[in-house]
Amino acid sequence: MSTQTVLPIDILIKKRDGLELSSAEIQQFVRAVVLNGEAKLGTAPQEIAAAEKITDAQIAAFLMAAFERGFTREELAHLTNAMRYSGETFHAAPLKSFTVDKHSTGGVGDKSSLLIAPTLAAAGLQGTPSISVPMISGRSLGHTGGTLDKLETIPGFDTQLSLARMTEVLLECHAAMVGQTPRLVPADRILYAMRDHTGTVESPYLITASIMSKKLAEDLNALVLDVKVGSGAFMPSYEQSKFLAELMVSTGELAGARTVAVLTTMDEPLGRFSGNWVEVWECVEILKGKRHALSADLIELSNVLSGWMLYLAGKAATPEAGALLADELMTSGAAYEAWLKLVAAHGGDVTVFAEPASFHKPKATRVLRAEQRGYLAGMDCKEVGWAVQRLGAGRAKPGDPVSAHAGIESHAKLGTFLEEGDPIFTLFAEEEALLEAPFAMLKATVTLSNEAPTVQPLIREIVRQ
Amino acid sequence: MSTQTVLPIDILIKKRDGLELSSAEIQQFVRAVVLNGEAKLGTAPQEIAAAEKITDAQIAAFLMAAFERGFTREELAHLTNAMRYSGETFHAAPLKSFTVDKHSTGGVGDKSSLLIAPTLAAAGLQGTPSISVPMISGRSLGHTGGTLDKLETIPGFDTQLSLARMTEVLLECHAAMVGQTPRLVPADRILYAMRDHTGTVESPYLITASIMSKKLAEDLNALVLDVKVGSGAFMPSYEQSKFLAELMVSTGELAGARTVAVLTTMDEPLGRFSGNWVEVWECVEILKGKRHALSADLIELSNVLSGWMLYLAGKAATPEAGALLADELMTSGAAYEAWLKLVAAHGGDVTVFAEPASFHKPKATRVLRAEQRGYLAGMDCKEVGWAVQRLGAGRAKPGDPVSAHAGIESHAKLGTFLEEGDPIFTLFAEEEALLEAPFAMLKATVTLSNEAPTVQPLIREIVRQ
Numbered sequence: 001m002s003t004q005t006v007l008p009i010d011i012l013i014k015k016r017d018g019l020e021l022s023s024a025e026i027q028q029f030v031r032a033v034v035l036n037g038e039a040k041l042g043t044a045p046q047e048i049a050a051a052e053k054i055t056d057a058q059i060a061a062f063l064m065a066a067f068e069r070g071f072t073r074e075e076l077a078h079l080t081n082a083m084r085y086s087g088e089t090f091h092a093a094p095l096k097s098f099t100v101d102k103h104s105t106g107g108v109g110d111k112s113s114l115l116i117a118p119t120l121a122a123a124g125l126q127g128t129p130s131i132s133v134p135m136i137s138g139r140s141l142g143h144t145g146g147t148l149d150k151l152e153t154i155p156g157f158d159t160q161l162s163l164a165r166m167t168e169v170l171l172e173c174h175a176a177m178v179g180q181t182p183r184l185v186p187a188d189r190i191l192y193a194m195r196d197h198t199g200t201v202e203s204p205y206l207i208t209a210s211i212m213s214k215k216l217a218e219d220l221n222a223l224v225l226d227v228k229v230g231s232g233a234f235m236p237s238y239e240q241s242k243f244l245a246e247l248m249v250s251t252g253e254l255a256g257a258r259t260v261a262v263l264t265t266m267d268e269p270l271g272r273f274s275g276n277w278v279e280v281w282e283c284v285e286i287l288k289g290k291r292h293a294l295s296a297d298l299i300e301l302s303n304v305l306s307g308w309m310l311y312l313a314g315k316a317a318t319p320e321a322g323a324l325l326a327d328e329l330m331t332s333g334a335a336y337e338a339w340l341k342l343v344a345a346h347g348g349d350v351t352v353f354a355e356p357a358s359f360h361k362p363k364a365t366r367v368l369r370a371e372q373r374g375y376l377a378g379m380d381c382k383e384v385g386w387a388v389q390r391l392g393a394g395r396a397k398p399g400d401p402v403s404a405h406a407g408i409e410s411h412a413k414l415g416t417f418l419e420e421g422d423p424i425f426t427l428f429a430e431e432e433a434l435l436e437a438p439f440a441m442l443k444a445t446v447t448l449s450n451e452a453p454t455v456q457p458l459i460r461e462i463v464r465q
Numbered sequence: 466m467s468t469q470t471v472l473p474i475d476i477l478i479k480k481r482d483g484l485e486l487s488s489a490e491i492q493q494f495v496r497a498v499v500l501n502g503e504a505k506l507g508t509a510p511q512e513i514a515a516a517e518k519i520t521d522a523q524i525a526a527f528l529m530a531a532f533e534r535g536f537t538r539e540e541l542a543h544l545t546n547a548m549r550y551s552g553e554t555f556h557a558a559p560l561k562s563f564t565v566d567k568h569s570t571g572g573v574g575d576k577s578s579l580l581i582a583p584t585l586a587a588a589g590l591q592g593t594p595s596i597s598v599p600m601i602s603g604r605s606l607g608h609t610g611g612t613l614d615k616l617e618t619i620p621g622f623d624t625q626l627s628l629a630r631m632t633e634v635l636l637e638c639h640a641a642m643v644g645q646t647p648r649l650v651p652a653d654r655i656l657y658a659m660r661d662h663t664g665t666v667e668s669p670y671l672i673t674a675s676i677m678s679k680k681l682a683e684d685l686n687a688l689v690l691d692v693k694v695g696s697g698a699f700m701p702s703y704e705q706s707k708f709l710a711e712l713m714v715s716t717g718e719l720a721g722a723r724t725v726a727v728l729t730t731m732d733e734p735l736g737r738f739s740g741n742w743v744e745v746w747e748c749v750e751i752l753k754g755k756r757h758a759l760s761a762d763l764i765e766l767s768n769v770l771s772g773w774m775l776y777l778a779g780k781a782a783t784p785e786a787g788a789l790l791a792d793e794l795m796t797s798g799a800a801y802e803a804w805l806k807l808v809a810a811h812g813g814d815v816t817v818f819a820e821p822a823s824f825h826k827p828k829a830t831r832v833l834r835a836e837q838r839g840y841l842a843g844m845d846c847k848e849v850g851w852a853v854q855r856l857g858a859g860r861a862k863p864g865d866p867v868s869a870h871a872g873i874e875s876h877a878k879l880g881t882f883l884e885e886g887d888p889i890f891t892l893f894a895e896e897e898a899l900l901e902a903p904f905a906m907l908k909a910t911v912t913l914s915n916e917a918p919t920v921q922p923l924i925r926e927i928v929r930q
Contacts, residue, residue, distance in 0.1 A: 016664055057522055057659060057662060058662065058663055060523065060526040063526065065533065194522060197520065197523065198526035200526065
């Protein structure tokens, strides 16, 4: 018999029936998705072969079948790799360096990238074995903040570098902090928009492929994942966060990158500030050696993640030794030096770091205070994140501007005993009216208690192969 | 809190998660589907409310979620009813009659509708309790034949009646045999095209909603379903056919129509001929009282189905008594009288029935003969159906013309002992070249054996509530 052409519909029917797809089938599907996207932009070839012709409806049907059926670990690695190579990728070879990055599933006040990138860069600048951090980050999404939005509050800081310029910055600074270029992992952009539209966002498999395809497009030797658990995490339960961590670790390892996931608690905002400039401010103070008591959890998290990165890169004998080295690089000022170099290479004005507090210019502030004595017992951290975004730090839809100065300051951590009238949060916004709803949200979500609450440790579990 | 508008995406997410949808949610989804279809044709209102705005991708995602998750019996009845009322429907009130119809899931050589409609019409013409058969049929699909294609081989026979004209024909003849009007059950047309395109055809739930929405749009008091099992059936296993039968019976009963399903064997073509005119010819001979030995299974099937219809309509005390009555109506000539009246009412030329054999004008014929002695032991009846369609009786794609005279004659039933050279099938086509592939297909699929095969009985099981 003649050989039958496998069509995209055959591939989606196979997934519908829970059969395992081959690497070739998954690659064919992803090529078809990208060609469909290019056809809409008018940039596709005139003639698309039947094997690579797909419609939005077929993509949606595939995504729903994938949502319901999941993937084997091998299929997931194939999907991730097909997406990773769907457009241009970063090429690390010119760096002659061990490439390592971190990724967080998203939190509130989680600015650890701003500490980890300069810390690792400082280690990289100190010579063999060479380390580089080709960090491609995202923007504020949902209730979580975005590294790019924070960096862009530094006057002149350009996150939209070409891959060629990114290479130059990495050769000079051993770290670069950029946004996704338009041609990087186009399959993810298309599939994410489709998932958002068809109720297929919350699949751990599709989340893994989305995250890992973008991270692996950085041409990494190693990747450390910060997978959040708790009320501020995207995943609703510890088990689901752990399952996501396992999928990401398996996918990274199958794609040839050493991958470790750290499950960390996100039950309250991390560190002292949540927002955009206020988070840069907090990090600059730490890098200058001024450690505020409320930044302790942030510093611990950064050191643990940096420690794993330094260990995987061969700079430390153990992750614990790596964490100590990371702390040393911060206290010695080496990380701050690397930070200044990095910001300057991105075109950023480092003079604002001289007095970061004075650069903070919210036009309206309000303080939420304890209405009675008691322990700060709990909050829905996701709700706190939404309050921060609604203050102006995040966006209602992609492309909206964000406020540099909106955000909150945390005055107490969970488990702290408060007297009546003690401040809990200070809110910052561009105008008085913007304070109303977030203030009410924060007031409603914070609970005080006569009994000391059980507070989860920050570092919960390590997932690795 | 303010009430949240339920959007189509919320409904599809509910189905994705296996939650039960309410009648209101299902109606909202179906309305959105129809509005989406009208928007493409430019016939939708200018402003569609957000609650009824849906995209092809969202419809596809819903269908895949429905494929994977299924429906409860109640949800399925809600979906079927929402589709049934998505456009115009037939109104039986003016008939002052018990409306009853039959539907087959599709077979090869299954022309029982051409016997059952006049038989029931004959019973209806004989007075109280009055019966009418508002039969809305389909065309050849896949490997199966279509009643409309068969009827249209009668010169002048018009199957495309308006519902008003259909009512007139029913008042006069107590049966009408028509095609779906463009405005009848538009939701099914849209959803079927989408299912065909997104790999979601083979869901027993979606098949049930598709079949039953169209049948119930006939405003039926009762419905008898012929659900095929065996190698020529759409469903691959007995269990799946039975499950489909159960879903259809439950849906019909919940929608207020007495519904019975008969599981019948489809392991070989039914009766003597398979095609278009040749099937009309076979029925005309039977209605005239000339019963060919090879039509015995067809007559048995028609009598059983008619028997159930007469029983449900109150014309017979038992289904068995109904089958005897049906046989009498055929042997007495009453059914033939009703047939002539029915055909004439549809504009058909009844003079061709005088010598139906002489109206058969295939330009090319070929006989497949037994190459050795042995029992006719088996065939893939689906493959036989495809051979019939490829001879010209069916279409490669919707809208293609079909040949009136293409088809096959069966010379022996399964279990018959054949001598070397005995004919098995005669093939008919419009030209010699069209015989080649179907001849090879039939030759390859027929098996002869030294041992008598086990032949399944025609009537397998009754499914009712």
